[in-house]
Amino acid sequence: MAQIFPKWTNKAPLYVAIASVLIIIITGGLINYYASPLNIDVGYRPIQPVPYSHKVHVGDLGMDCRFCHTGVEYSPVAMIPPTKTCMNCHNMIKADSENLKLIRESQQNKTPVQWVRVHKSPDYVYFDHSAHITVGVGCASCHGNISEMEVVFQAKPLSMGWCLNCHRNPDDHLRPFDKITNMTWTPPANQAEFAAKQKALLDIKAPTTDCTGCHR
């Protein structure tokens, strides 16, 4: 009987099988990378109504984060400063700057400035700034090096896996209290030792990894 298919088709199933496995792995990997917050959310840099530069204020002038974000040690939210905070300085310094027009208008008309949110955790996630700051997690651990950002952008994925990574192994992210707002701190060689001491000092248990820790 004549052959229906040419001889090379004998090997075809094997090739097809290998190819499908490869395709599944590669597509899965690509989706896993490109559709993840790491790729989608990192780098989000909206244009703000007022061209405020963290680089100038924090990097060049060396202001502390808590000068403006006063709630960060006491409250779940760090707080965007009220217009009054800006004007405390800027009614003297660069009082006529074009860039500050909106701030002055806000001061005069009592209308708030509408800033655009950069770091957003979903509504079903409970996040408390003060709980992290008071145990020694630095600002830069989640926000990146703000002191070099002309316009603030999202530096970390803020995905659930990213949160859990630290919650499961927090030791590398604990710092001395005077280094909390330091933007360029790197863990010293004896970090493990320090972390153990810090945890004993503050009586910190392992951070929660229960569902209800964040999804309250």
Place this chain on the structure above:
Amino acid sequence: MSNTINSAVGGKKYWRSLDHLAETPEFKDLVQKEFPQGASELTDPVSRRKFLSLMGASMALAGLTSCRRPVEKIIPYVVKPEEIIPGKPQYYATNMPFGTESFGLLVESHEGRPTKIEGNPSHPTTKGSSNVFMQAEMLNLYDPDRSKQILENGMVSNWDKYRAAWNQEAQNYSENGGEGLAVLTESFASPTLKRLANAFLEKYPRARWVTYDSISDENIYKGLMAATGVMARPNYEFSKASVVLSLDADFLQMDSNDIQYSREFAGRRRVRSEKDSMNRLYVVEGTFSITGGMADHRLRVQSGQVGMFAAALAAELKAQGLAINAPQVSASFDAKWLKALAADLIANKGQSLVLGGRRQPAEVHALVALINDALLNTGKTVSYSVNPDAQVSNLESLVELTNAMNKGEISALFMLGGNPIYQAPADLAFTDGLA
């Protein structure tokens, strides 16, 4: 364009107006506006395809835009109030008048918006606990039916107009002493409101001040009035009562002061050392209540028969040797239950407590006071107090008011709170009186 409307080619021609028939320029213009250029392309197969492909492309692009993050605004204060830390709640201590009672509350507030009510831990009426009414009060604050402005005949008005209108009216009433003027309120015990009410009645001595609540302690006050001659209210000391008999009184959930009474009652149930003993609760009621569920001994009696039961109890107490002026009764209840109850009450003279529910008529409360007195409980587990500021609900005064309204004797009625159209007894025809 007009030929698409006149599309009945070859058949009868239909027209919708004389202009249409005559094909005047105005009509053509109108049609052109109604069906603009390009809409007719949908009837052309090629254009239709083009339209769909364009739609498809725009849908695809719309899909892409949805990948972009929605812009969310953060709106800070212009000048931050000093005491507010955004994200941190503030707690305000306040009071919630409830009938002639009052509850001490702590209200949680987020950036100026109250979100939760709990009892105030340092206030004796609540000590940090709350009840259903307090929890529900929060919804009242955000009730969309709450009136936000002055309305006049359903139209938005303002305070100035209201004052002007009332000043005009007030002229007449101050001349005739308030004849035809009436105020309807819910019961209250606020000293300020009482003072204002007295001032009002001083100025308009012939005006009526009517207080009515559909659910209140009215019967209790009236019963004690009958028994003692003063408008007094009872205060129970559950912490001193070893045997408690509740006659249809749901003091653990629905009756006045339930929070305080629940705590004190529970305190006597808790056994912390070998010297502690538990109290015993008898409940006689017609429907299942939380209190009935807590009872050690519960007797199911029709609500209307509870008075009879109280009388039978008095008779039984007398039969067992207590000095009490018992009325004659013919109804028969579970004799064994009654005997045991009476014996228990007598054995705990001075540490027993009998209380009647607010559903029961005044006579029951008078009898309850009598029984408590005979059991030497007065001054120990139950005391009576008079609140000069209490304005107690009074059904009779509402009846009088309604009758006066129906006779046309009332020319102005102020309703301060309450919803008598909904709450007043239906056979009173209060609504007719308003018309």
Place this chain on the structure above:
Amino acid sequence: MSILNKHPERDPSVAEAVASDELLVTGGHTFTTLTDKVSGIVEKKTPPQWYLLFAMAISGLLVLLGAIGWLVFEGTGIWGLNNPVGWGWAIVNFVFWVGIGHAGTLISAILFLLRQQWRTAINRFAEAMTIFAVICALVFPGIHVGRIWLAYYMFPIPNQMLIWPNFRSPLLWDIFAVGTYFTVSTLFWYVGLIPDLATLRDRATKLRKKVLGFFALGWRGGNRQWQHYEKAYLMLAGLATPLVLSVHSVVATDFATSMVPGWHTTIFPPYFVAGAVFSGFGMVMTLALIARKIYGLEDIITVNHLERMNKIILVTGSMVGYAYLSEFFIAWYSGNQFEVFAFINRALGPYAWAYWIMFTCNVITPQIFWFKKVRRSIPIMFVASIFVNIGMWFERFVITVTSLSRDYLPSSWDYFSPSFWDIITFVGSFGLFFTFFLLFLRFLPMVALSEVKGVLPEADPHHYSHKDGGAK
């Protein structure tokens, strides 16, 4: 010892057996006539009844798709679920369809290992039924999650959340159990199909030949091929055998691990497996009787086959009945008031109607098969098989809904009534099932040709007499 291994001339019992209808294939079929018969179904003109049934099935499928579309759009609120009864018809239908599948695997794997040669007449379409039933079953857990686009949460897939599903949850075991079941069943079915696809290929021309040739994987019927084939088939049968027991045991643990009175019992796994085989045979019976009638397969699926299936229905039905009674006994014996209440409530509560439908259909109906006359009467067994299907659906309904609707707290009790969408989703799932099944009947050999040929007397090496030179 089967009749086939006996020499017809040396053993007079064979002749007797032929006379007394005990041959597996009647009507004097040879290899050739059998091939013509079964291949003809696929090759010749499709009977008009097929088109009628297919129109009905495809309409049902469209209804299902519509119902699912509306469900995705609107959410699970369109179903009759209420507060205590959070598991409604979706789980009932899931368990029902998974259960149906079990007969196919039992017939193809366990009966194969037990050398029950009568299985050859029915195993092909019973296996097909298994696969389609599992597909129907898989629809329900997929859609019942409400947010269907997150159904992948059920699978252990690495994700940006860095969490896995709860491996201690039987709902995850379900994914593995049913997934494995579907894979193995499909493989088993396909491997069995290969020689028959080759037979069809050799009779076909043009495109048809190419397509069949593609799926026949170059089957030539050589000795070496047969040797490998038999080994592969035996291995798959060995793999599939534990699945018959494990899949429904896992489904049963979905219920049994919950602290709900009426569910929390150790009898559930064996009881569910018996019920599954029972319901599966009910379904095989229904389908076999219809297909046999339409395609004139009376010679291949003989009354002897049907009688044997009825015996299995009788056995498994009695096991199910025993489980029902045993549940009552254990409830009483446990002394647990909630357990006692759950069973009194089943038999006498608001769902008593469902309980007694279930009891009548599942326990009383199969008992008629004690009588040989009944076992061999086609109209009676057809009606009985439908009763079995109904009864087994109600069993899942009774277990799921009665226990949930009245659990510990009387204040949370409620009565479950299905909504319009519940009903058409269920009806639609039959559309899905029959669409697949009818397509299978139309395009693939519905009887395992090569296996049936193996049980023909002609297959016996000693069939042809030596005296006349082997040409009988």
